[in-house]
Amino acid sequence: MTGLDTNTEDIILKAARKVFTHKGFDGARMQEIADEAGINKALLHYYFRSKDKLFEAIFVEVLNTVFPKIIAVLMSPVSLFEKIEKVSFNYIEMLKKNPDLAIFVFHEISRNPIRLVGNFKNAGADFNIIKIQIEEEVKAGNMYPIKAEHLIANLISMCVFPFIARPVFMGMAGMDNDAYDQFLEERKQIIPQTIITAIKTRK
Amino acid sequence: MTGLDTNTEDIILKAARKVFTHKGFDGARMQEIADEAGINKALLHYYFRSKDKLFEAIFVEVLNTVFPKIIAVLMSPVSLFEKIEKVSFNYIEMLKKNPDLAIFVFHEISRNPIRLVGNFKNAGADFNIIKIQIEEEVKAGNMYPIKAEHLIANLISMCVFPFIARPVFMGMAGMDNDAYDQFLEERKQIIPQTIITAIKTRK
DNA sequence: GTCTATAAACAGATAGAC
């Protein structure tokens, strides 16, 4: 996260990441990336040949920031309820540090869904693990049945969407920036609480 | 929705809406809009002067598709639980018809949040109505207390995000297009069920 | 490796004929 900014290539990557994630591929300008990096446009092409190639480097990096850690939690050998708590905490924590990533990733994927294909194979996501785990919890009488697709969609939606809709939610609820950060922090508890209360069987 | 495609202005608007909502402002090309409309680039400028002006027309139209109807439901004089059901149904129904709108709106707002300011004043959204309604339901013993901000955030997140994350969720869960449409349809019931079960007091 | 200068392609906007 720090200290790697000594060589030009890393300085460029850092600047490119900032500009691309904030403006998107189409809105980003090589000039702005060069300015942000404190260097010259020509040097970007010296290191990365083209805007496309530079973007590709950033996009892979971002996908590796956004997905693998959460997938690792979902695939880990802990209880379903613990997973829900961990995913909520980790996702909100990560997005608070990188608030532009959510809208960036989904905008770029919608612009060109093909980008995903190669990246999901080696992510190690085996959705059946969750399905089986839910079945077992239901069988054990710990929860009401729900399709895994909906449970996971609910969880991720509630974590990620408030970062995408930030200005809209702020406007609706009349929150300022500090209040909204506080609101996001609260969601680390609210989300597991909501999901778990909704599905848990009282014994 | 139909029949208004007889005059050139409406043909342009329809084409522009398609291209802008699919590619975003930065990714859209006047040439592509002209092609889509089956006319000439110069004619776009004859009718709308500039790309900015044309976009503005589309964006206002889209905001009026996306927000007022849902706000109307939230402000209407029906029970909280009924509101939750209606919002889920209406939002999912609307987005199934206009699947590009979700990512488009939030991307453009993040690109330039100022755009929202003028548009929320006259939307008639008074968040206190929901707050008061929740307080009353809690007082009446019908539900556990929850901040209105979280309840509404949960609701809208679960409705909208699956449209934004469509390719990702499809990849994760191994769904094809038909399966995903079915999944979205199911959410009309799953979302109110999840939220209401989570908050409702059993009497 | 890094810069300045410039080429080449593109995209928005206008002029002017019909």
Add this chain to the structure above:
DNA sequence: GTCTATCTGTTTATAGAC
């Protein structure tokens, strides 16, 4: 109103000096 042709500014990318 609609078209073709063209201008102007912008943006990516390269050439070549240091």
